[in-house]
Amino acid sequence: MRIIDVHTHPIFFNVGRHEREINALVAHGRALGIERMIALGDVLRYGPRPDAAQLTRLNNENARLQRLHPGYFVGFCYLNPLLGEKAVMQEAERCATKFGFKGIKLEIANNASDACMQHVMKAARAFGYVVLQHSWSSTHFGPDLRDHSDPEDTAYLARHHPDVNIIMAHLVGIGYRGVLAAKGLPNLYVDTSGGYPEDGLVEYAVEHLGADNVIYGSDLPIRDSSTKIGSVLGARIPESTKAKILFSNTARLLNLN
Ligand SMILES: [Zn+2]
Structure with missing residues (x-):
């Protein structure tokens, strides 16, 4: 089956940056049927709130992946919303015009429901x-992790901006609670990354969100691709739905040929 992985970190805490490592990752992906990887960047290398210069460095590194393997890696522009409108617009424009990036990646600088998200x-x-937003159900995290957006926070963002397509990351992290929070929002997609497979969860997401709003993501190298692909292939859903999740939903969403 054809696969696009919408959630990857080819370089992670500075590991994987050498050309031979990048080539090996592409070869490994191709062997599993992964035709493209969306590269989200080495997002936590400088902590949760990188400054403008650090963001530029990380986004340039993502662009280098695209240059080395055009047509394989697709970059997203990593941003820190707390840096303000001018900085956000500048870096977003640079990544669009210079690199042709397809999306924005947001991590844990702030909560998805904060005003700076405007x-x-x-x-x-x-x-x-x-826009791909880190999301996780923080029920058991304690009160000091407000910047880890809960599924309701990311759903709030999508609800208030129906003209922007948003990906709520980490199906396994948001769990059943997250699926229910994401329900009924046509511009909100959930990626399958975050933790190892949980029996029945992909089926539950398809049942409540529909076959068009669930997309395959691994979060490699934190998770292993073959296990994450298996969570979709082994789900009790129609073959046509598996093909949508693994490939065509993301191809359509990001306008990849
Ligand atoms: Zn990730």
Whole structure:
């Protein structure tokens, strides 16, 4: 089956940056049927709130992946919304015009329901970006992790910006609670990454979100691709739905040929 992985970190805490490592990753992906990887960047290398210079470095590194393997890696522009409208718009524009990146990646600088997200949505509209937001059910995290957006926070963002397509990351992290929070929002997609497979969860997501709004993501190298692909292939859903999750939903969402 054809596969696009919408959630990868080819370089992770500085590991994987050498050309031979990148070539090996592409070869490994191709052997599993992965035709493209969306590269989200080495997002936590400088901690949760990188400054403008650090973001530029990380986004340039993502662009290098695209240059080395054009047509394989697709970059997303990593942003820190707390840097304000001017910085957000500048970096979003640079990544769109210089690199042709397809989306914006947001991690844990702030919560998805914060006011500063207005700038990010403005950038998404201006440059036609999809927005991938780190999300996790923080029920058992304690009160000091407000910046780890809960599924309800990411759903809030999608609900208030129906003209921007948003990916809620980490199906296994948001769990059943997250699926219910994402329900009924046509511009909100859930990727399958985050933790190892949980029996019945992919089926539950398809049942409540529909076959068009679930997309394959691994979060490699944190998770192993073959296991994550198996969670879709082994789900009790129609073959045509598996093909949508693994390939065509993301191809359509990001306008990949
Ligand atoms: Zn990730």
